[in-house]
Amino acid sequence: MEFKLESLKYQETAIQTIVKVLEGTVKNTFDNACFEGIRSNMSQLTLDEIQDNIKKILFENGISQEVAKLSTDKDICVEMETGTGKTLVYIKTIYELFKHYGFTKFIILVPSVAIRQNIIGTFKSFDKQLEDIYGFKPNAFEYDSKKLPKVTQFIEEQHPQVMIMTLASFNSEDKILNQAQREDLFNNIPFIEAIGKTNPIIIMDEPQEGMDTDNSIKQIAKLNPLFKLRYSATHKIIKNLLYRLTPYDSYKEGLVKKIEVLTVTEKNDEASLKIELTDIQIGKGDPKVKLKAWHLNNSSGKIDFKNTAWLKVGDNVGDKTNNPSYLNYKISQINKSLKTQKWTVSFSNGAEILEKQIAGSLENIWALQIEWLMHRHFTKSQKLLEKNIKCLSLIFIDRVANYMGETPLIKNLFVQKYKEIYPEYHGGKIPTAEEIQATQGYYFAQKASGEYADNEGGIKEQSKIYDLILKGKEELLTISNPVQFVFSHSALGVGWDNPNVFNIATLNNSYSEIKKRQEIGRGLRICVNQDGQRVYDALNVNENDRVNQLTVIPNETYETFVTQYQEEIKSVYGTANAGAGMSHSHKGISADEVNFKRNPSSEIDKAFKKYWTALARKTEYTMSFNEENLINDSVKRINKIEIPDFVIEASSFLINSIAEEGKNDTFQGSENVVQKSTFTPLDLIEEISENTGVSYNTLFKIISRLNNLDQLVKNPPRFIHETSIIIRDVELDEMIRGLDYQITGESYPFDFNDFIKNISNEAYVETPHKGVFDKMLVDSDVERKFSLEADTDVEVVCFLKLPTWYKIQTPIGPYEPDFGLVMKRKSLKTANESEFYFVIETKGTNDIHDKKALKESEIYKIRCAMKHFSKLGLDVHYKAPVKEYKYFKTQADSSISANM
Structure with a gap:
């Protein structure tokens, strides 16, 4: 591959x-x-x-x-x-x-x-x-x-x-x-x-x-x-x-997989002996701790999982919680490891608990996580195999010993569940021990002592163990390679990923040491097929047809998982909304699934169908180009370029002292030394041609007519940069001048049905009054405000955010306008009421010449769209760019007055 x-x-x-x-x-x-x-x-x-x-x-x-x-x-x-x-x-x-x-x-x-x-x-x-x-x-x-x-x-x-x-x-x-x-x-x-x-x-x-x-x-x-x-x-x-x-942008644009969180957590587990170390107090005396454990209330008979008071060595957890189940849990030591810098609480019965770790048997939870992982894995494998895509699953475990040790609990659970579940998806076939072993890969290295670890020292001593996982990404993705399940402790938490990881399970007895974004990130990449090509989903793909979906299976509640993920996002971006949307597989509809329904109004339906008939007509373009105009305009504008001197700045600082709190220095002055630059005519032509796409022959004609080459000598790179900008501007003007659209006779279909989107609350607004749909997708505050004002305007019959498949072809790629809108106006003279059709492009400015707010390509596409809609005739009025709804109404009034 x-x-x-x-x-x-x-x-x-x-x-x-x-x-x-x-x-x-x-x-x-x-x-x-x-x-x-x-x-x-x-x-x-x-x-x-x-x-x-x-x-x-x-x-x-x-x-x-x-x-x-x-x-x-x-x-x-x-x-x-x-x-x-x-x-x-x-x-x-x-x-x-x-x-x-x-x-x-x-x-x-x-x-x-x-x-x-x-x-x-x-x-x-x-x-x-x-x-x-x-x-x-x-x-x-x-x-x-x-x-x-x-x-x-x-x-x-x-x-x-x-x-x-x-x-x-x-x-x-x-x-x-x-x-x-x-x-x-x-x-x-x-x-x-x-x-x-x-x-x-x-x-x-x-x-x-x-x-x-x-x-x-x-x-x-x-x-x-x-x-x-x-x-x-x-x-x-x-x-x-x-x-x-941001994660949100990546998610919204379909640049990464969608995320499913399949949680495996205990419910009503009062009988378990869970203990959690939640706080440590360090003072003049011996350290004290707070433990979270099940407390029994004698008067009510209720039991609650909550914090104890401060406990010290010698205290009995059973006494402090009034829960006889914990009577064997007497604190024997409270210690901080010099190596890991983590606190440990040891008990008289031999149990130990670390910071942010829960003591108790998680075997049943792990077994269920593995079971769900396999169900997801085999279901996806069969679906993906039809598309020539291999499915991989990644399993993070709590300790290497639970997979590689003398009593490998997690590996044994995996083998057990594999034997149980595999036949269900493979016509009743029973896998052999060799087949089960071959399907497993792992990123653990064995030291000379026989101990396994996820560190560089171990890796150097036994590199063959991890070569396939770490180096052989293409080989691992090949369907003929038997490895489908990859096990790791923590080393794959940063820096490693694989495009075909579709499932991740975290078998931890603590809050994951790997950050949620890192954990999820191992499987976010868009998948590839056996030809090494990425396979994308359409943005509006049905849930059942989606290929790029990552299933994350943590052993904590969905709320806990998402809260921790959002806190990580918030700490970076200031808002949790920057993160990727998630769905909880145990709910029918997730909090982020939004239904968009057609407005039931017959008036809106009738007006919109007539509007779409006018709007849906397709066009194709032809271009002609006048080289002499390009040369003349370019020469005229380039000759006005003035370049500041090309200098090297020399600065001096006297360092008076350097201390832990920083350096103390005194500015001694600076000088700018004017530099001479060297260039050749061919360099000049070559660079400008590469930046503009204009032929050498045409550029020779332009350069030969310049009278300000003394500006070029001052700073050739800057002169070339400014010259290239001018020529590109002139090129665009000339292209627009020679651009013509013709109606093809074909039209976009009327394809507007109810649909569902997995988006955040910030990505849409409610438009129950005049919207063709009851909600409107928005990409910016400008679109948000426009939608809200249009929905309450008495003169608006209906409006909608135009679908992404409605495209106008231009010489620099397809253009997708923002809004379609139908407005009604009654003539005071005749009392007749007429409908007027508009297409609106919203931007952060009302001025098409505002190059600070608009990119060069945006201006060009708007100008092309003007010619396209002009060719459709007086039926459709195109308004662009539009920043405020009030400005649009002013422009609309002008068009309506001219046609009444």
């Missing part, structure tokens, strides 16, 4: 966000970026120029400066929900940065082996396809202290180099990269210093995993990065957040 590379709009936006940060940088070459045998990344942009670029990007991406947390540090945060392809995004960003600026030195920092292997696997999966696109393949390798010649190559090479390394490679002074006394030094300096001279661009994958400690910051600073690009779904430290793809 080979994964197929896709061009996804949201990924391209994330990639170009980074490229635009360095817009204006002179392209690196051997001549300007090579010193003393070291090829470096060089950029002469001043801090002000970088900040200007960043502010433009924030505006384009719709992120406020407050949310972005603007900083002068050369750190850029890119936030992408797990499962949306951030690894591929930053790999393609490497290609783009070399293509645009000639940068050749990149270091990818990773916190774990799982993430490192995922990156290496991604490079291998897509290197041929990326080479076909970009015409080169970077030298990507993992750092190995025993292979220093590769580091030397990294430092010297002119070809793009990508070194993948963990912080542990250089996070202490005794590491080989930091050693100053070696025979194999690079030019008699430590390798870390030589790497620093290359000014690498550092890509930090999951930086919240230990990359922001004081020591890590100090060690990373030695690498002297040109920029640090920070990629994560769950940033803890935010600096210059320039791109954000």
Whole structure:
């Protein structure tokens, strides 16, 4: 199997966000970026120029400066929900940065082996396809202290180099990269210093995993990065957040699987001996704890699971809860582990309980979780096999010993349930022991001592155990490979995922150590078939036909699971609404399933059918292009360009002292030194052609007629950038001028039935009065306000949010207008009442020339739509852009007056 590379709009936006940060940088070459045998990344942009670029990007991406947390540090945060392809995004960003600026030195920092292997696997999966696109393949390798010649190559090479390394490679002074006394030094300096001279661009994958400690910051600073690009779904430290793809956006746009939460919890379990450690008190005396346990009330006979008072060593839980079932639970020790830093309470009967852990038998719960997992797994497997898709299930367990130990409780439960359930889905066939064993894979490594663990030390000693899970993603996805169930403790919680994980069960005896977003994230990625192609669902797909659905099976209540997930979302985004919607499989209709019903009014139905007859007519377009107009207009506008001097800023700070609380310094002044730039006419033509798509021949004609080439010499990259913008504008104007639409004779069908959407409350508004449906889908506050005002306007007969399948074809792709609306107006002269038809495009502005509020492509599509609706005749009036409903009414009045 080979994964197929896709061009996804949201990924391209994330990639170009980074490229635009360095817009204006002179392209690196051997001549300007090579010193003393070291090829470096060089950029002469001043801090002000970088900040200007960043502010433009924030505006384009719709992120406020407050949310972005603007900083002068050369750190850029890119936030992408797990499962949306951030690894591929930053790999393609490497290609783009070399293509645009000639940068050749990149270091990818990773916190774990799982993430490192995922990156290496991604490079291998897509290197041929990326080479076909970009015409080169970077030298990507993992750092190995025993292979220093590769580091030397990294430092010297002119070809793009990508070194993948963990912080542990250089996070202490005794590491080989930091050693100053070696025979194999690079030019008699430590390798870390030589790497620093290359000014690498550092890509930090999951930086919240230990990359922001004081020591890590100090060690990373030695690498002297040109920029640090920070990629994560769950940033803890935010600096210059320039791109954000939230869980809600990912979910809404169908970029990840839908989530089903299938909960397995005890009900009415007063007879169980559950105990939970909820609080610890540390003071002058011995530590005390509060335990949650079943309390018996003698007077009422009721029993409640609640907190005890503060307890100390020697206290008997049975006495404190008045529950004789706990009389064998006398506290013998309250201790904090030096190794794990977790508190433990030990009892006289040998039982122990950790922080956030429940003591008690969970065997029955685990058995039921495994049972439900298998039912979901086999049901999905049969359905997916018809589509050539393999189904995988992931099982997180509480302790490795419960799968690999002498008494592997969880493994035994798995075997037992597999024997019971398999025949139900396979015509009564009984699986053999060999078949059951073959279907299991696991991510545990065995140490020399025989102990199994999820750590790097163990992995190095027995790599074969995890190779299939960690490295063989394509092989694991092959239907012929027997492994279908993957077991892990915690190491697959970050950095590992697989597109065909359709079920996740968490067999814990505690609140999951893995964060909910990480836990869910292992299976969020859109699935692939045996050809390596992603298989998407339509946004309005029926529940029974959906392919991309992840089932999560935790051993806690649905409310507890969702509350914890929402708290994680809220801590990052300030609102729980940014998270993915979830459905609870034990309810008929989830809280997020919304029914949209047609308005029963006969007046609305009649008016809407007539309106749709006029609106539904399809068109096709033809284009003509006048090259001379393009040349003349471009020359006229380009000759007005004025470029500020190209400078290098030199600044001086006197450091008076450095202490733990920070440095104390005094600004000594700065100077800007004007620089000379070199270029060739071919470079100029080549760059502009690449940015605009205009032929070399036409560009030669434009350049030959320019009289301000002295502005070009000041700063060629900036001149090229501004020139490209002008030519693209002129191109669009010329295309519109030569664009013509013709009615084809075909029409969109009248296909408007009741439907159900799985969405949040923020994604729709109630429109019971004038809506074609009783609810209206909305994507913004502008649409929300428009819908509410239209629904109460006495002159409106009916309106609706136009379906996504209603598209107008344009030269730069299909366009989907927002609203359709029918308005009635009575003539004062004749007393006759007429209906008028409108199509409305809502935006954050009423001015089509407002380039701050509208993207270039939005303006172009609106202008194309004007020609389309004009061709439909006077029946349909198109109003765009519209910010407020009041403004629309003003525009509507104008159209109605002209036609009455």
